[in-house]
Amino acid sequence: MPGKSSRTSEFSCFKASGSSEISEEQKKLCLDDFKKILIKAVANTNRGKNTTPEERKRIFEMIMELENLNPAENPVNSPYLSGYWSLLYTAPVDEIKSDKYAGTQEGPFLARVKPLAFGSVRQTRSSQVIDVERGIAKNIADFTFLGRNGTLTIQGKASPSQVVGKERVRLDVTFDSFSVKIGDWTFPTISLQWINPQGWVDTTFLDQDMRVGRGDKGSVFVSVRAKK
Numbered sequence: 001m002p003g004k005s006s007r008t009s010e011f012s013c014f015k016a017s018g019s020s021e022i023s024e025e026q027k028k029l030c031l032d033d034f035k036k037i038l039i040k041a042v043a044n045t046n047r048g049k050n051t052t053p054e055e056r057k058r059i060f061e062m063i064m065e066l067e068n069l070n071p072a073e074n075p076v077n078s079p080y081l082s083g084y085w086s087l088l089y090t091a092p093v094d095e096i097k098s099d100k101y102a103g104t105q106e107g108p109f110l111a112r113v114k115p116l117a118f119g120s121v122r123q124t125r126s127s128q129v130i131d132v133e134r135g136i137a138k139n140i141a142d143f144t145f146l147g148r149n150g151t152l153t154i155q156g157k158a159s160p161s162q163v164v165g166k167e168r169v170r171l172d173v174t175f176d177s178f179s180v181k182i183g184d185w186t187f188p189t190i191s192l193q194w195i196n197p198q199g200w201v202d203t204t205f206l207d208q209d210m211r212v213g214r215g216d217k218g219s220v221f222v223s224v225r226a227k228k
Contacts, residue, residue, distance in 0.1 A: 072207065085127060126141050171203070
């Protein structure tokens with residue numbers, strides 16, 4: 001679990017007033033308020049793309065505070081992990097050391113395609129589907145291309161990590177194929193087994209409607225549960 005922030009957070013509402021303890025109901029109300037503050041902070045950032053270094057630093061501090069309030073002791077085995085998650089915000093944890101595609105709203109695939117398309121590809125939504133019981137993970141990117149709506153779906157397998165100390169928070173993911181739909185055109189599914197791209201994602205905060213995590217390329221993200 002990430003370390004605690006080095007400063008006293010202006011966002012933390014877990015400050016006992018005259019008492020060293022607060023009730024579970026108070027904790028839930030505080031956590032709900034904190035999540036609303038974070039959602040407001042990342043709103044209108046185009047999933048993190050339209051932010052300054054100062055804004056990213058401030059948001060990252062808020063994310064670390066939320067991670068320290070994580071109610072899920074074993075996120076990988078929590079019933080809340082599986083579902084359809086919509087990305088609100090992503091950014092590199094370390095803008096110098098992270099992979100150059102970490103935190104890009106398009107992800108590595110669309111980020112590489114966009115220059116070839118001369119700016120005609122614009123992502124409109126980024127989502128992830130996780131089904132731990134069935135061992136399934138999907139990354140879904142909705143985009144527009146020359147005025148047409150499209151969807152890129154990268155399909156893969158997910159399983160709890162065997163890395164010591166990470167068994168409760170990390171999912172190992174191997175992507176094996178992708179498919180593209182643009183307008184009424186659905187292209188054949190293309191196998192990725194010859195590349196066999198692998199990675200992992202740590203879930204560092206999880207409850208019934210919000211998920212925060214960190215990826216193997218050095219990104220941090222905030223997502224909320226959504227309907228398909």
